[in-house]
Amino acid sequence: MTTRTDNDHAETGAERISDAEHAVMEALWKRSPQTAAEVCESVCKERGWSIPTVKTLLSRLVQKGALATQPDGRRYLYTPLIARSAYVGTESKRLVERLFGGRAAPLFAHLAQAEALSEDDIAEIERLLREMKK
Amino acid sequence: MTTRTDNDHAETGAERISDAEHAVMEALWKRSPQTAAEVCESVCKERGWSIPTVKTLLSRLVQKGALATQPDGRRYLYTPLIARSAYVGTESKRLVERLFGGRAAPLFAHLAQAEALSEDDIAEIERLLREMKK
DNA sequence: GCATTCAGATTACAGGCGTAATCGTACTGC
DNA sequence: GCAGTACGATTACGCCTGTAATCTGAATGC
Numbered sequence: 323m324t325t326r327t328d329n330d331h332a333e334t335g336a337e338r339i340s341d342a343e344h345a346v347m348e349a350l351w352k353r354s355p356q357t358a359a360e361v362c363e364s365v366c367k368e369r370g371w372s373i374p375t376v377k378t379l380l381s382r383l384v385q386k387g388a389l390a391t392q393p394d395g396r397r398y399l400y401t402p403l404i405a406r407s408a409y410v411g412t413e414s415k416r417l418v419e420r421l422f423g424g425r426a427a428p429l430f431a432h433l434a435q436a437e438a439l440s441e442d443d444i445a446e447i448e449r450l451l452r453e454m455k456k
Numbered sequence: 457m458t459t460r461t462d463n464d465h466a467e468t469g470a471e472r473i474s475d476a477e478h479a480v481m482e483a484l485w486k487r488s489p490q491t492a493a494e495v496c497e498s499v500c501k502e503r504g505w506s507i508p509t510v511k512t513l514l515s516r517l518v519q520k521g522a523l524a525t526q527p528d529g530r531r532y533l534y535t536p537l538i539a540r541s542a543y544v545g546t547e548s549k550r551l552v553e554r555l556f557g558g559r560a561a562p563l564f565a566h567l568a569q570a571e572a573l574s575e576d577d578i579a580e581i582e583r584l585l586r587e588m589k590k
Numbered sequence: 591g592c593a594t595t596c597a598g599a600t601t602a603c604a605g606g607c608g609t610a611a612t613c614g615t616a617c618t619g620c
Numbered sequence: 621g622c623a624g625t626a627c628g629a630t631t632a633c634g635c636c637t638g639t640a641a642t643c644t645g646a647a648t649g650c
Contacts, residue, residue, distance in 0.1 A: 323568050340607055344554070360628075375609050377628070382607090396616060397627055407566070410555050414566050417551050420478070421544050426567045427577035427584075429548055433560045434584050442562035444585060450548050450561075451578060474637055492597075509639050511598070518638090530646060531597055 337386040339409070344381045345369060347388065351406040355392060355399035471520040473562070479503060480513045481522065485540040489526060489533035 339347060344383055349364040350356055356364070362376045380400055383389040391398040421427045439447075461495055473481060483498040490498070496510040517523040525532040556562040557586060567573055573581075 323517060338606090341554075342608060348626080371515060371608095373627095374611065378609075387586050392505075395627095411570050412565050413551065413555060414563055415570060417547065418567070420475075421547060425577060426564075426573050427580040430560075430564065430577075430581050431540070431584055432548050433552070433563075434588060436549060439560050439588070442586065443564075446561040447564050448582070448585060450565060450618070451582060454568060454573070472636095500623060505599095505638095506640070508641065512639075515599075529597095 337388075339383070339386065339388060342369075342375075343379050343383055343386075343388070346376065346383060347402060347404075347406075347409070350389070350400055350402050355401045357394070357397050357399060361400065397400075471522075473517070473520065473522060476503075476509075477513050477517050477520075477522070480510065480517060481536060481538075481540075481543070484523070484534055484536050489535045491528070491531050491533060493531075495534065 345365055346361060349361050352364070358373065358380055359378050361380065362371070362373045366372060366376065380389065384391055384400075388402065388404055390403050392400045392401065393399075418424060418426055418429055464543045480495060483495050486498070492507065492511050492514055495514065496505070498523055500506060500510065510513065514523065518525055518534075522538055524535045526535065534540055545556050552558060552560055557564075
């Protein structure tokens with residue numbers, strides 16, 4: 323197993339990152355590199371997983387090109403190959419495409435109706451709108 | 457098979473509507489009631505499906521409580537039991553929870569960065585913001 | 591009446607996913 | 621040196637999903 327350096331691999335292909343895999347990615351985005359045991363310390367309690375589960379997910383993510391491995395003695399240190407922001411952006415756009423015909427305003431309208439927007443959210447969105455108009 | 461009347465059933469439980477199932481729902485949200493053959497006319501060409509596929513998906517959606525059946529001779533007319541807006545709202549919130557810690561503004565920021573916001577989007581969001589401040 | 595068609599019900603199968611257990615090997619501690 | 625531990629690799633298995641084929645019975649057309 324060699325260390326991979328292709329940063330966009332998982333996000334340009336058809337490989338999806340599953341929900342469970344995503345939880346592992348979040349732990350590694352938060353702090354990396356980490357060993358499998360360390361990742362398990364991060365997520366196993368709140369997810370109710372054991373170490374074999376984490377190791378499987380790590381291995382799948384490596385296969386999908388989402389993680390790089392770096393030998394450290396007999397174990398690996400795992401590092402994300404995709405930026406969280408790239409993943410988040412792709413998932414956001416995917417939702418907008420799937421449910422809103424590619425337009426973001428209806429998504430916003432839905433969130434507004436659902437009262438999912440706090441006053442802070444509104445202030446921040448207004449600020450972003452002002453910046454976009456420059 | 458009886459006609460169901462529980463409108464929130466699929467969205468309050470753990471049943472997810474899969475991507476393929478969602479395509480069927482969209483056809484029925486667009487126009488319902490429809491027979492299986494009619495649904496297939498709507499989606500089979502663009503999805504590359506055949507009638508057995510559509511019939512399976514319809515049956516699964518009925519099992520999940522997302523569709524109601526209405527006998528029409530020997531065939532069924534299918535009708536959504538969940539509103540599109542409810543489904544869309546749930547999926548939107550799910551994404552926000554999963555990727556943005558429940559806050560909508562960062563989602564908006566991501567879409568803005570990705571240039572996924574048109575001028576029309578911006579104008580409409582501004583209008584909605586004004587309404588929300590009333 | 592019989593053959594054909596139609597429609598829902600049932601079955602099929604491969605791959606993905608979730609959550610592991612198990613295997614094989616190397617390392618560590620006594 | 622040996623037993624225990626740790627680690628990645630491999631295997632396991634049930635459920636879900638995608639995309640059907642097939643079965644069964646009723647309706648239709650000739």
